[in-house]
Amino acid sequence: MKTSLISQEELLLEFEKKINAEQKIEPLDWMPDEYRNHLIRQMSQHAHSEVIGMQPEGNWITRAPSLRSKKILLAKIQDEGGHGLYLYSAAETLGVSRDQFIQWLHEGKAKYASVFNYPTLTWADMGAIGWLVDGAAITNQVSLQRTSYGPYSRAMVRICKEESFHQRQGYEIMWKMMEGTKDQQEMAQDALNRWWWPALMMFGPHDSDSPRTSNAMKWKIKRETNDNLRQKFINKTIPQAELIGLKIPDSNLVKLSDENYQTSDINWDEFWKVVNGNGPCNEQRLAHHIKYHNEGAWVRESASLSNPK
Template identity: 60%
Template sequence: MASQTLQSVPGEPTVAQHEQSLEEAARRDADGQAYFDKVMADDSRIEPRDWMPPAYRKTLLRQISQHAHSEIIGMQPEANWISRAPSLKRKAILMAKVQDEAGHGLYLYSAAETLGQPRDQMMQDLMDGKAKYSSIFNYPARTWADMGAIGWMVDGAAIANQVPLCRASFGPYGRAMVRVCKEESFHQRQGFEILLELSHGTPEQKQMAQDAVNRWYAPALMMFGPPDDDSPNSKQSMAWNIKRFSNDELRNRFVGMMMEQVKVLELTLPDKDIRFNEETKKWEHGPLDWEEFHEVLAGRGPCNAQRLERRREAHNDGTWVREAAAAYAEKQAAKQAEKEFAA
């Protein structure tokens, strides 16, 4: 019987070539990991084309996409009040703020896209309920004073959380946060000014302002995420220089900021356990209802279903715009191809 010789299928790599390919990939990973570790040690930045560990990429995608979703969903509570703003000036300011939030979402999606995730997929995950966003936007804005409380407390918490992100180790995220924080500063001052006017108005207006502060105080503190002992992602994000401070550090720092500003408003924070720690020289808040936090995060908050339904409606209403833009781009590409062919 004739002897047979094993041969590789034409076009397919041989065993030796496959092993060599694996060795080269392992060498690239080792070199990439060494470079990544040096960037972290030097407190420098990773750019989209640099090598990065899969877990680092996954963490960034989760955080940046959730941040973008929060900006887009966060437009809804305030957009509801544009038509009911008490003056033309207030209407114009609120419209500008809502437009800012849309812009924040768009360039945060752009930052996430540099990690290889298509924007359409991120949007679809949001509408399908697979992606999370900040739980605070699942609470209703009941009165005009809520516009003040959202601006002062919610955007104030965002600033406390996001200013350190300007130094995030991932370049596109850190650079995007510089602009976001500048605009959030305007939003926070706008909210404070609304509360200041109400708190120095009639007794009814002052009570309206106090009620709004009472409603938004706890949700604003929970914006920083769960306690450090219950936050599995926080420590790793800090090790990678994505985050600079823990959830509890940021939360306590924010409480200290509010305690000074609430005096000017002549209002009170609804926390009987809030106190100044003489040893640490920091303000400390009372216990928060973390069960409520997890319920809202799981989709069982007051407005979860409504928020996603409106997002789907807005997406569907914009179908003709996306189709028109795609058709225009196709025509422009065809014209360019004709010019190149003629040349």
């Protein structure tokens, strides 16, 4: 094989040349360990988020207000599970098994999006999650379609196609409630009040406090910085709120120009508290995942016994 004759420096040069030429890196290509490890961390966190994200919405399946909304919610949650599967299989191409990814999640070594550590208290939360949480996720994922790792990029393209239904169904819930009774309007506003800041936190810390951003940008794993993506989301979401009569819960909100807004700074203490495991539902979400994973062990075991490799 040629590999053994080429030095690490030459391999790195070749790798960076490909990245700079906007060529995708594929599973069998040489890549620096740091690049592989960044992807393992980011893609598994992304996959876990899709799967853990099924829990807050699953909370409302049996209490959906109509058959129509129940069918839609079921389809949306099934999509989230599917997105988790696209991402796990893309992440597995980096040489880590699915069992390993799940073990890291259960041990607390891998994270998932902190936003799912908030509780879903009313039906309006289904609207707020679809509109804001999926809306923020789409903003991030549209940008990640251009990520330099081929399998990740292709999974993102597939996911983005499906996500726009999620955001629209959420916004429709909010709109219908704003067209409804005073109680319904208050319920929708309350949901926005509770989900607005967690949604803005989804983009992560400020670029200046995000230690891993620089290599991730250089190697085009990330294509836009946290702050840029957050601003894009803010600018497109505020007019959507105003259109249906919702008020953004930020007394210092300033409209700088057309479709350009300045918000107050995020409460970073709360952000780090939730990231570090002390949000309202952290324990519950993980315990639920561990319980059902363990309860399914006998199924996996008997399936592998009846189909030996």
